[in-house]
Amino acid sequence: MVQNLGLIFKKVPVASPIVGEHIDIESRDFDADTEAPEGGVTVKNIYLSFDPYQRGCMREPDNGTYSYPFVPGQPLVCGAVSEILKSSTPSFKPGDLVWGMFGAEEYSVVPPMLIPMVRKLDNPLALDPILFAGPLGISGLSAYASFYEIGKPKKGQTIFISAASGGVGQIVGQLAKLEGLTVVGSVGSDEKLNFILNELSFDAGFNYKKENVSDALKRLVPSGIDIYYDNVGGETLDAALGAMKDFGRIVGCGQISQYNLPQDEKYGIKNMMNLFLKRLTLQGFIISDPEFMGKYAVEFFTKMSAWLKEGKIKTKESVTVGIENAATCYLGMFTGENFGKTVLKVANME
């Protein structure tokens, strides 16, 4: 019997989740010798991907418009890179590295109904497995599929990306550079600004904590934006609506600035008249929908693996070590403290 610490969902928060009230680190026993459930597996989690959409899963059971609500008393569910401990399915054997949606905990028991969503890590280029919790995982695929499907990039056009150093933003920006676009990003610190300009070779950027977004866009993109890739919503979305060119596209990936606000405190968008004044298209997506994951997963994985191997796409992870720090790691996405794709390292590789 070993300790199995996890980040447990306790109660639906109205605003920011508070540790001890809405989420908490709790320990539950786990017997490493226990056989896997019939048709399932047990796993040791190595890397957990924390992503802002998980805030949306902290809600009352409802009409199912989004990813599944978290279950009170159970760990948050994360994209995970994990090692099979015990298997009672022919698909996996002990020691296999897999990718799946598992609990934010040290060890997970995976029942047979979840096995179809578990994949062996297909890693012919011998990439660092942490990449499967980031650019080769949900955040990378989200960036890739939506950039092409909704953004409809054309060489020479201009894209503006918010949360540009984050897990999705950093990938979108580099894809856009590869496609010959002019790339402008907003970030929340000078360190992050330096990263997108000098490491990722964005054409321009600004720190939204130091400059009003509308002013920055007027200064940096006076002729307007063709694609706005929205990770933050709120004031930045409003400013982007005002700065769009005719026939511009807005990719609705996320609105991290709004997730922790009660409804009556949410930012009110005032520039919606641009919808028809400029003939804009705004489209939101969820990566698990077939026209995204189903359509793009294979080409994404092949291309992204090669780009990572060749160094054509660089990545930066914000790695927190230790399951006992899971709450800090999760909350750091919302405060802007994390720099890069948020990953929790739960265990060492064998």
Added chain:
Amino acid sequence: MVQNLGLIFKKVPVASPIVGEHIDIESRDFDADTEAPEGGVTVKNIYLSFDPYQRGCMREPDNGTYSYPFVPGQPLVCGAVSEILKSSTPSFKPGDLVWGMFGAEEYSVVPPMLIPMVRKLDNPLALDPILFAGPLGISGLSAYASFYEIGKPKKGQTIFISAASGGVGQIVGQLAKLEGLTVVGSVGSDEKLNFILNELSFDAGFNYKKENVSDALKRLVPSGIDIYYDNVGGETLDAALGAMKDFGRIVGCGQISQYNLPQDEKYGIKNMMNLFLKRLTLQGFIISDPEFMGKYAVEFFTKMSAWLKEGKIKTKESVTVGIENAATCYLGMFTGENFGKTVLKVANME
């Protein structure tokens, strides 16, 4: 020499145009015996189409993102059904009934550069010419093209239409009924509600002045909206965002509730997170864009003419008589006083 009264654009309004300050009725002489300009025509205007988008033309000359700004000192520009008085182009002869974009005035001098946009009234079914200032004009084509191009209607789905008794809304609703959709409309009076329910056979509707839009949508469309056809923006758009189904489409035709508000008084949309929560698509359009007018004009005209002749589509015009009442007619669109498609009758047919 005769009097030529017109509704003249004087000055850009910040909020509602005020008669005498921003718009005014003024008289200028017109000599009915004057020859047409070389390559042009002179016309006597019979029906003028007033449409909410004209408020957007009352602005400073700018980056040209929308229809042309009106020129101070010149009449508002309207879709018009008119009679050729004098012609110096072989395309038209005196007495021809034409459709064009002419001044809001009794007589217009049309220079050669505007002649390509003038069309002889193609009226094989001998329909009432007033219909060319409504369901067979810009408002009808806008309804038709955007309903199919953006709305992507499917039999059995539910559409919600705001300003449902107006020039565009009344056509969209009837097209949706023909396509087998469930049709729900919002209007601003009980008389209009009676019209959409009993004359146009909408499935449901409400008077937004008597019932909060969110409450009404919960009551009338508890299972949600597939298509929201937006003519009003503001609070209704916000409520519709909250009531959409997954993968819903929002057609951005207009936002009449917002046109006369200064920027800092515009309604702030708070439900934008539904963009990705529900994977919505919002798209705005301007009818003169090629993927709308160019793609749909011919099929629209053929089908709509037949539907009107057969009585499968009914229309209601709000007809004001007399150019001296042009300002009242125009402003009545924004107060909700007009009931049906706003048309100014300037002269009798010969």
